[in-house]
Amino acid sequence: MPGQQHDTINVIIRESPKLALWALRTVAGLDLEGPGELSVATGEINNRVSADRQADTLIVQGPQHQPHRLFVCEVESRLSHRKLRQCLRYAATLWVRHEAPVHVVIFSPDPRAGEFPASVSLTAGALTTTLSLCIAGPDQIPAITDPESVAADPSLATLSVMAHGADEEVDRAYMQGLDSLPDGDRKRYLEHAFGIIDRSTQRTLEALMARVDWPVNSNFAKKHYGAGEVNRAIRCLLKVLESRDVQLSADERKRIVECEDLEQLDDWLGRAARAICADELFA
Template sequence: MFSDRPQLAVEVLRDLLGVELPATPLVRVEKSTFNTRPSDDINSDLILVLGPPQTAAHAIILEVQQDKTKDPRQLARYAAALWLMLRCDVTVLLVCPDRGVADHYAQPIDSGLSGYRLQAQVLGPDDIPVITDPQEAVARPALAIMAVMAHGRDRKVVEAFAMALGELRDEHAAKYYEYAYSMSAPDVRRLLEEIIMTSTTWPVYSPFAREHYGRGQAEGEAKGKAEEAVRMLLLVLGARGFDIPDDMRTRISTCADLAQLESWATRAVTAQSVEDLFDETGGQHR
């Protein structure tokens, strides 16, 4: 989500967390692997750089933290290494759906180097607005995604998000559901799945919905082919002048096995009677 729209990280820091950043319309995604000179390579989730390529004005290291497994000192190391590489100020922004995780990383980080303590900027549930108005979700889709992530146990939040997806027409709309689904807790995902499966106004994006939608689509296609095969078989029999008894017509009309119907159609071309279609000597079972 942030890599598709880098300006979003700037808006989060400025508008939601009150961080002062250089005023520039230039925001780009930087390569997320950078060398610590002379240590090993570091891999962060996302790096954004403000300003022109030749003269970086500010850098943002963005991490999405679902739990407390990352050593906070590693974040200080990220910031120091990127400062050495770009020679500009660096902000570390963490997006934490869980309040406890957000509080954990909001504490000043003692890097182990005298005089160097990092204060990461943390976007937690308390900083993300609860969006239950579909029109507000349409106007601020990125915040609506994060509202689902942080407050999705409130059904109205998920319903507003789902309704907004039906109205959105921008280039990122197809990805919004994927973002919300991937960042949400399992119970919120189940609610998203429940709501999306009852919607007919927008495409299906979640793994659950794709599976069931695809299965239903395939079953529908198979049924349509079988119905067409039944129609063609009855047309062939009628064209040959056969009088089809009701029980045989029912047997043909209720058959959903496309291979069986095709076999009967092949026989219908040369059969001397309708009974020959079901003759065991022709390889078919009565």
């Protein structure tokens, strides 16, 4: 069953169909810019004799009833040769239906993506069909370290954080780049990022978030941006207590560090300005 990472990458592609052209240009070396807007179509890939098939995202260039080109975009958390053969079936079915050029782009966080072949073939009697694949794995997704590049293409930058989140320079550029976007866009892309990155990268972004005055509106934002406010309050409280030489036991320090109630932390901070011992702080 597809998980959150799969579904979130799919949403990013549907919101930014130009990612298909980016992958084909940079990974497969095909410049397919041409007439007709890109739009997302229903992912059903069936004809009267086929079994039901559903692509993750189907993008058409030009009119949907008579497209100039079609792009099948698949998201694979773990690639397999079986899936590559299935993509060939998708492409063949679409060509039979529309008689238009078909391209398949696979977006994958799988570190083994580079090990898979650039083409796949199926033979049925005298008929052999071959599909050239465009696989955009972690090695093909760029490590974006320039905030201006993040702001210019936040969809690709979000995939960059997924692929290269272990690089804190990528994470910092991502947060700085998003900060220049309108409130709704930066919160949307950050929410996408949290749906596809690992826990280690989440912690890094949360720490960076604590240094930025992000607006808090959505439930997601309240959870993550609020966590930044809590972290700031804890650090401030401990600093005040240290400056006043108020000694804390291990349990008392743990009580402060593990507190997630911002109002409680604010109350303790007010008391810390006058307290001479921990008892007065927690009274």
